[in-house]
Amino acid sequence: MTASIIFEAVDFGFRDRAVLHGLSFQAYPGEFLAIVGPNGCGKSTTLKLMAGLHQPVAGRILIDGADLHGIGRKALSRQVALLTQASLAPPNMTVGDLVAMGRFAHQTLLGRRTAVDAAQIARAMQRMEVEELRDRRIGELSGGQLQRCRMAMALAQDAPILLLDEPTTYLDLRYQFGILEAARAEARAGRTVVAVLHDFTHASLYADRVAVMDDGRLARLGPPADVLTEELVEKVFDVRTRAVVAHGAVFHIPDGALK
Amino acid sequence: MNAHEFVLRLGPHISVPVSRRFAIAAPLLLIALLISAHAAMNMGALRTAPGDVFRALFLPLDSLDRDARLVAQFRLPRVGVALMGGAMMAASGYLLQVVSRNGLADPGLLGLSDGATVAVIMTGFLLGPIPVQQLSLISLGGALATALLVLGLGRRLLTGGGIILVGLAINILLGSVVEVILAAGTATDFAQLMAWSRGTLGSVDTADLQLITQWFALLLPVALLCSRVLQPMLLGEEAALALGVPARGAAILLVLLATAFAAPVIAACGPIAFVGLMSAWIARGLVGERPTEVLLTAMLAGAGILLWADTLGRVLFAPVVVSAGIMVSVVGALVFILSARAGGRTRS
Numbered sequence: 001m002t003a004s005i006i007f008e009a010v011d012f013g014f015r016d017r018a019v020l021h022g023l024s025f026q027a028y029p030g031e032f033l034a035i036v037g038p039n040g041c042g043k044s045t046t047l048k049l050m051a052g053l054h055q056p057v058a059g060r061i062l063i064d065g066a067d068l069h070g071i072g073r074k075a076l077s078r079q080v081a082l083l084t085q086a087s088l089a090p091p092n093m094t095v096g097d098l099v100a101m102g103r104f105a106h107q108t109l110l111g112r113r114t115a116v117d118a119a120q121i122a123r124a125m126q127r128m129e130v131e132e133l134r135d136r137r138i139g140e141l142s143g144g145q146l147q148r149c150r151m152a153m154a155l156a157q158d159a160p161i162l163l164l165d166e167p168t169t170y171l172d173l174r175y176q177f178g179i180l181e182a183a184r185a186e187a188r189a190g191r192t193v194v195a196v197l198h199d200f201t202h203a204s205l206y207a208d209r210v211a212v213m214d215d216g217r218l219a220r221l222g223p224p225a226d227v228l229t230e231e232l233v234e235k236v237f238d239v240r241t242r243a244v245v246a247h248g249a250v251f252h253i254p255d256g257a258l259k
Numbered sequence: 260m261n262a263h264e265f266v267l268r269l270g271p272h273i274s275v276p277v278s279r280r281f282a283i284a285a286p287l288l289l290i291a292l293l294i295s296a297h298a299a300m301n302m303g304a305l306r307t308a309p310g311d312v313f314r315a316l317f318l319p320l321d322s323l324d325r326d327a328r329l330v331a332q333f334r335l336p337r338v339g340v341a342l343m344g345g346a347m348m349a350a351s352g353y354l355l356q357v358v359s360r361n362g363l364a365d366p367g368l369l370g371l372s373d374g375a376t377v378a379v380i381m382t383g384f385l386l387g388p389i390p391v392q393q394l395s396l397i398s399l400g401g402a403l404a405t406a407l408l409v410l411g412l413g414r415r416l417l418t419g420g421g422i423i424l425v426g427l428a429i430n431i432l433l434g435s436v437v438e439v440i441l442a443a444g445t446a447t448d449f450a451q452l453m454a455w456s457r458g459t460l461g462s463v464d465t466a467d468l469q470l471i472t473q474w475f476a477l478l479l480p481v482a483l484l485c486s487r488v489l490q491p492m493l494l495g496e497e498a499a500l501a502l503g504v505p506a507r508g509a510a511i512l513l514v515l516l517a518t519a520f521a522a523p524v525i526a527a528c529g530p531i532a533f534v535g536l537m538s539a540w541i542a543r544g545l546v547g548e549r550p551t552e553v554l555l556t557a558m559l560a561g562a563g564i565l566l567w568a569d570t571l572g573r574v575l576f577a578p579v580v581v582s583a584g585i586m587v588s589v590v591g592a593l594v595f596i597l598s599a600r601a602g603g604r605t606r607s
Contacts, residue, residue, distance in 0.1 A: 051501050077503030088360065088495035092548035094263070101491055105503030109484060113266075113276070135263045137547075157502070 002029035002190050003064035003079055003160040005050055010059035012042075012049060019045050020216045022059070027194050029160065032187040034197045034207035034224075038237055042216045043196040044085060047163045050194065051082040063161065077105035081157035085165040087150055091139025095149050098138065099125055102156030124155035127182055143170035151179055155186070162186055164195035168202065180206045200228050204250040212236055224250055281552040284545045288559040295563060296342060299570040300334045303577075336468040337460050341566040341583070343475045344460075344524040345534050349561025350482055351520035352535020353542070353554055357489045358513045359423045362540065366521035367532030369426040369514075373433035374405025375525050380440050395467060395526040402525050405429060406518035410511065422514065458531035458584020460569045467527040474523040482516060482554060489513075489550035531584045534561050534568075537591045544598075564590070 005027040012020040019042045027033045035043045048054050049061060052068055061068040063079055071079070081102070089098055102124065103117045125131045128148040138146060147170045154162065164183060168176040180195075184206050187193040197203045203210050204224035212219040212227055214236045220227050228250045230243045241252040265282070267275045300312045307326045314323060315331035323331060348366060355364040366372075378401020379394060413425035488509045491499040499506040521532070538561035539553070545560075546552045568586035575581065 048497070053497055053500050073500065073505040074503040077501065080501075082501040084498050084501060088493075088498065090493050090548050092543060093493065094547070096264075097490070097549060101494070101502055104487075104491055107487075109487060 001160050003192060004028050004062075005161060005192060005194070006060075006062040007046075007049075008060045008062070010049065010056045010061060012045060012054060012056050018216065020049075020056075023216070023218055024059075025211060025218055025221055027192050029192050030187055030190050031208040032184050032193045032195070032206060033209050033211060034195050034203040035211045035213060036197055036200065036203055036228075037213035037219070041213045043213055044165050046213070047082065047165050047194065047196060050161070050163055051080050052076045053082075074105045077157065077159070079159055080161040080163060081154045081159040082163045083151055083154040083165060083167055085169070087138075087146055089138045089146070089150075091137060093138050094134070095130060095136050095138070095141070096134040098149055099130070099134075099152045099156055102153040102158075105157065120156050120158045124152040127155055128152040129178070144172055144175055147171055148175060148179065151182070155182070160190070161192045161194075164193070166196050166198065168197070168199070176202070200233075200252050201249050204228055205248070228252070275551075278547060278549060278552060281546045281549070281556065284556055285552075285559065288556065288563065292342070292559060292563050292566070295566055295570075296338055299338050299341075299566055300330055302570055302574050303334065305329060332465070336465050337463050337569065338566065339468045340463045340471050340527055341460055341569045342562040343471045344528055344531075345538070345561035345563070345565025346558035347471070347475060347478070347520040347524050347561075348531060348534040348565070349538035349542075349557040350478070350535075350554060351517040351524075352532070352561075353539035353550075353557045354482070354489075354513050354517040354520070355423075355535070356539050357492055357550065358510050358517070359421075360493065360495065361423060362543070363536065364423050365532045365536035366517065366525070367530055367535075368423050368430060369409050369518065369521075370405045370429035370433055371402040371518065371521050372525050372530030372532060373430055373437060374408075375399070375401040375522070375530075376437050377401055377433050377440075378404070380437060384440060395470060395523075399522050399526040402522035403518060405433065406515070406522070410514055414511075422510075458529040458587070459582035460528050461573075461580060461582065463527060470523055471527055474519065478516065478520055482520070483551065485509075485513065485516060486551040486554055489554070493548070493550070529582075529584060531565065531587055533584075533587050533591050534565050537561075537587075537594065538564055541594075 007023050007025050010020055010023045011018070023046065035046060037043050045054065049056060052071070052073070055069065063071065063076070068076065100121055103113070103120065106117060107113070125134065128151050130145070130149050130152050133141065133145060133149060141149065147167070151167060162183065167179050167183065171179060180202055183193050183195060187208070195207070197207070207224060209222060210224045210227045211221045212232060219236050220232055225245065228243065230241055233239060233241050233252055240255040242255065244251045244253060264276050264278045267277050297309070297312060301307050301309060305326070307330055311327040311330050314327040315335055318327070320328065320331055351366040352364065355366065355369070356362055375398035379398050382397050409422065409426045409429050412429070413422040488504050491502045491504045492506065492509060496506045521535070524531070538557045541560045542553045542557035546556045564587065565583060568590060569583040572581040572583050572586040
C-alpha cells in the first residue's frame with residue numbers, strides 16, 4: 001500500500017494566468033518532501049493538482065504509475081489525502097463527525113461504519129491528541145485545536161499519499177513539532193508525504209528532501225542542506241540571509257536583523 | 260459509543276449513528292405533528308367529531324355521512340398537502356442551503372415561483388382561460404424550466420453563493436415580466452392567480468394531494484440516499500473533492516433535487532418558499548449539523564409550520580380566510596426576530 005507521485009512536464013493555469021510551467025519531479029514512498037517558495041509561486045496549486053482538484057493543461061501526473069486523470073474521484077481519495085489550507089467547517093459540526101468524514105471514500109452509499117473505519121478514526125484522533133475533543137463543536141475550538149482535528153481527518157483517510165498545505169498554521173510550538181513529527185512518522189511507515197512549508201528550519205529538520213519553487217518552476221530539489229543555501233534564498237526570495245547549520249537544521253537569519 | 264450518540268443497526272448492512280438530540284427531537288416532533296394533523300381536520304367553520312376523521316381516513320367515500328364526507332373531500336387533501344408540502348419545501352430549502360453553504364438560501368431564490376407564475380400568465384395570455392386542473396401542471400413546467408435556466412447560467416458557480424446570485428437575477432427578471440403583463444391588463448382573469456401568488460391552500464383538491472403524494476414518495480428515498488454526500492459538501496468544494504465527493508456533479512444533483520421538491524408544492528400552493536428557510540434554520544438549532552438528521556428534522560418542522568399556518572389562517576379570523584403564505588411570513592418573521600433577540604442575549 002505505497003504510491004509514488006510523478007509530475008511529467010506539467011503546465012497549469014487559471015484562464016489567462018499561467019501558474020506552473022513544465023513542472024517535473026517525483027516523490028517516493030517513505031519520504032517526506034517539503035515544498036518551499038515565495039507566495040504565489042504555485043506551491044498550493046501543485047498540491048491541489050496531486051489531489052485531483054485541478055486538471056493539468058499539459059503534461060501528466062502519475063499516481064502509483066497510473067495517470068491521475070483516469071482515476072475516479074472516490075478511488076483517488078483512497079490514494080491521496082489532502083489537508084487543505086483553509087477550513088470552512090460549519091461551527092455546529094462536532095469534532096467526531098469531522099474526523100469520521102475522512103472515511104467517506106472507504107464507505108458505501110449507505111455509510112456503514114466498519115471496524116476498520118472505527119479503528120482508523122481512533123488512530124487518527126489519538127495521533128493528533130484530539131480524543132477528548134470528540135463531542136465538542138467546531139465553533140468552540142481554538143484555531144490550533146481545529147487544525148489538529150482537520151489533520152486527524154486527513155490521517156483517518158488512511159491514504160498512501162498524504163498532502164499537507166501549510167500544516168503548522170495556527171499551531172503553537174508544541175503542536176507545530178507534533179504535526180510535523182506525525183507527518184514524518186507517516187512517511188517512515190511507507191507513505192509518500194508532501195508538505196508545503198514556509199519555515200526553512202522545519203523543512204530542514206523534518207523533510208528528507210526539499211523542493212524550492214520559483215514562479216511556477218522547480219528551482220532546485222535535493223537534501224535540505226544542499227538546497228537551502230544563502231545563494232538560492234537570495235535568488236528565489238530576494239532576501240539576503242546568513243545560513244547557520246546547527247543540530248542538523250538550517251537556520252536563515254536575515255541580514256537586516258543582524259546587529 | 261458515548262453519551263451523545265448511539266448506533267442504530269438495521270440488518271447487517273445498515274448502521275446509522277444517531278445523535279441523542281435527534282433521537283429526542285424527531286419523535287417529539289412526529290407526535291406533535293400527528294396530534295396537529297388530527298386537530299386540524301376537526302377545525303373549521305363546521306364542527307366535526309374526532310370519529311369523523313377516522314371514518315374519512317379509512318372508509319370508502321360513498322359510505323360516509325355529511326360531516327365525514329366534508330372531512331374526506333376538503334380537509335383531508337388540504338391537511339395532507341400542508342404536511343407533505345411543508346416537508347418538501349423544508350427539504351428543498353435545506354438542500355439549497357448546503358449547496359450554497361448559505362444559511363439564508365431558500366427555494367424562492369431560485370426563481371421557481373416567478374417561473375411558475377410567468378408560465379401560468381403566458382399560457383393564459385396566449386391560449387385564453389386555463390382549466391383549473393391544468394394550472395398546477397403548467398406552473399410545474401414553468402418552475403422546472405426556470406430551475407434548468409438557473410442551473411445552465413450558473414453551472415460554473417454551483418458551489419458557494421454563485422447559484423443564489425444567478426437565481427436572484429432570474430427571480431427579479433421574471434418578477435418584472437409578471438408586473439408588465441399584469442399592468443398590460445388584458446381580459447384574462449387574474450383573480451385566481453393573485454390568490455395563488457400569495458401562497459394559499461384554499462384551492463387544494465384531491466388531485467393536488469395525489470400529485471404531491473407521488474412526488475413526495477419518489478423524492479424522499481432519493482434525498483435520504485443523497486444525504487451522505489451533504490456532510491462533506493459543508494466543508495466547501497475543495498475539501499469535499501479531497502474526501503472523495505464528486506462535488507460539482509453532486510451540486511447539480513442536489514439543486515435538481517431541491518427543485519423537484521419545491522416545484523410541485525409551488526404548483527399546488529403558490530410561493531411559500533419561506534417555509535424552506537425557516538424550517539432548515541429551526542432544525543439546525545434543534546439537532547446540530549449532521550445533514551441526514553437536519554434534513555429529516557427540517558421536514559418535520561416544515562410540515563408543522565405549513566399545517567398550522569394554513570389551519571390558523573382559515574380558523575382564526577373566520578369567515579375571513581388569511582392565506583397560508585401570509586401566515587407563514589408573519590409567524591416566521593416573529594420567530595426569527597424573537598430567536599435573534601434570544602440568541603443575542605445568551606451570547607452577550
